[in-house]
Amino acid sequence: MNSGILEVSGLEKHFGGVYVTCNVNFSMQEGEQSAIIGPNGAGKSTFMNLLTGYHRPDAGKVVFAGRDITGMPPHRVVRCGISRAFQVSSIFGRMTVGDNVRAAVQAQMRVTFRLFASARRLGAEETERVLALCGLLAKRDLMAGELAQGDKKRLELAIALAGRPRLLFLDEPTAGMSIEEARSTMELVDRLNRELKLTVLFTEHDMGIVFNHARRLTLLHRGAIVVQGTPEEVRANATAQKVYLGEHHL
Numbered sequence: 314m315n316s317g318i319l320e321v322s323g324l325e326k327h328f329g330g331v332y333v334t335c336n337v338n339f340s341m342q343e344g345e346q347s348a349i350i351g352p353n354g355a356g357k358s359t360f361m362n363l364l365t366g367y368h369r370p371d372a373g374k375v376v377f378a379g380r381d382i383t384g385m386p387p388h389r390v391v392r393c394g395i396s397r398a399f400q401v402s403s404i405f406g407r408m409t410v411g412d413n414v415r416a417a418v419q420a421q422m423r424v425t426f427r428l429f430a431s432a433r434r435l436g437a438e439e440t441e442r443v444l445a446l447c448g449l450l451a452k453r454d455l456m457a458g459e460l461a462q463g464d465k466k467r468l469e470l471a472i473a474l475a476g477r478p479r480l481l482f483l484d485e486p487t488a489g490m491s492i493e494e495a496r497s498t499m500e501l502v503d504r505l506n507r508e509l510k511l512t513v514l515f516t517e518h519d520m521g522i523v524f525n526h527a528r529r530l531t532l533l534h535r536g537a538i539v540v541q542g543t544p545e546e547v548r549a550n551a552t553a554q555k556v557y558l559g560e561h562h563l
């Protein structure tokens with residue numbers, strides 16, 4: 314059997330007795346780009362938090378690349394090859410774009426750059442590579458806090474790529490953006506998926522973006538999966554229409 318890069322089974326989480334993740338079974342194949350959709354409060358961010366170590370599941374199992382990562386803290390999850398960009402920005406506004414990426418690269422390399430010239434050179438090369446991938450070379454000396462929303466997201470993606478992840482989670486990557494910025498951000502995500510063979514899972518409320526950029530959808534409602542499938546399958550599903558898609562006229 315072809316086992317996936319990510320296998321989630323029986324995942325559960327409650328906060329004070331209220332279940333926000335209910336028996337979720339979910340898997341991804343290496344290289345796929347998929348979306349989690351669902352109404353506000355459905356449990357999308359919580360699901361990503363459970364998979365990246367920010368919350369501990371109450372039950373269930375998370376296996377990534379054949380390794381059981383259930384309950385691992387975030388810094389260890391990252392070292393296994395899972396990275397994420399947050400719903401709320403995590404960049405240092407008073408540092409330059411280049412320094413933000415350099416700091417992320419150094420954190421991943423776990424060496425003291427002042428001591429090892431070769432490590433410093435490698436770090437500089439890696440910083441350059443990641444900046445170029447995300448189209449930020451020309452903006453490397455700008456203060457991160459002064460970037461437009463679209464470029465901030467590019468920088469967050471660059472930071473997330475610093476550890477060379479195999480799986481990337483993006484929580485509402487286009488939130489607060491103009492249509493043009495959202496388009497350009499999702500083009501970059503598509504390119505990272507295509508060129509780096511990066512497996513990508515994103516959440517998104519704009520159904521136009523979801524249907525254009527995800528090959529598979531999972532609809533969450535009150536912490537449980539309502540339907541999973543191709544965009545066409547989900548669009549045709551009566552329950553999906555009722556609990557979510559109907560409001561978006563799809």
Ligand SMILES: Nc1ncnc2c1ncn2[C@@H]1O[C@H](COP(=O)(O)OP(=O)(O)OP(=O)(O)O)[C@@H](O)[C@H]1O
Nearest residue numbers: 328329333351352353354355356357358359360400
């Ligand atoms: N740390 C927490 N303590 C208590 N309840 C929480 C906590 N985190 C999330 N919740 C609750 O869990 C439910 C799911 O929240 P979550 O943020 O995962 O939803 P979401 O699908 O990401 O929503 P949105 O689309 O608005 O981002 C909500 O009812 C929320 O209030």
Ligand SMILES: [Mg+2]
Nearest residue numbers: 357358359400
């Ligand atoms: Mg959320």
